[in-house]
Amino acid sequence: MNFAPSEWFGFNRRVKHDMTFTKTINGETSTKKVYARFNVWALLFTWFYALFSVRCRTPFIALKTAVPFLGMVLLNMVVQLFFTEQIALSINLLGDIWYGFMFETWFRNQLIANGYQEVAQQ
Numbered sequence: 001m002n003f004a005p006s007e008w009f010g011f012n013r014r015v016k017h018d019m020t021f022t023k024t025i026n027g028e029t030s031t032k033k034v035y036a037r038f039n040v041w042a043l044l045f046t047w048f049y050a051l052f053s054v055r056c057r058t059p060f061i062a063l064k065t066a067v068p069f070l071g072m073v074l075l076n077m078v079v080q081l082f083f084t085e086q087i088a089l090s091i092n093l094l095g096d097i098w099y100g101f102m103f104e105t106w107f108r109n110q111l112i113a114n115g116y117q118e119v120a121q122q
Helices: 040-045 047-052 061-082 085-113
Strands: 019-025 028-034 117-119
Touching (some): 028 085
Antiparallel strands (some): 019 117
16 A cells, blocks of 8 residues: 555546456456546545445555545644634535545555556457
């Protein structure tokens, strides 16, 4: 697992096209799709989407996505101490948008770390 800030904020390394990954586990092939678009579910549910989504069931994805979520919570708490409620809500909304943009990239990177191989698109 890579928790480096370059992983969190790597907008130039975002997923640029839809990808399919496969891995053979106990003789069965597991297939996962990664989409090159904004993830609305990640915007709405942030870390809970990774935790409860059937599509995201892969080892350590919940932990990998919990770190930026907890960072957003901490940032929001600090902003609420020093700024107005409107600024805190704006920061929270920006964090949710960032989470929606980066989620698919984090998912792809975790699949690769878990040994999934990209399938060539036809």
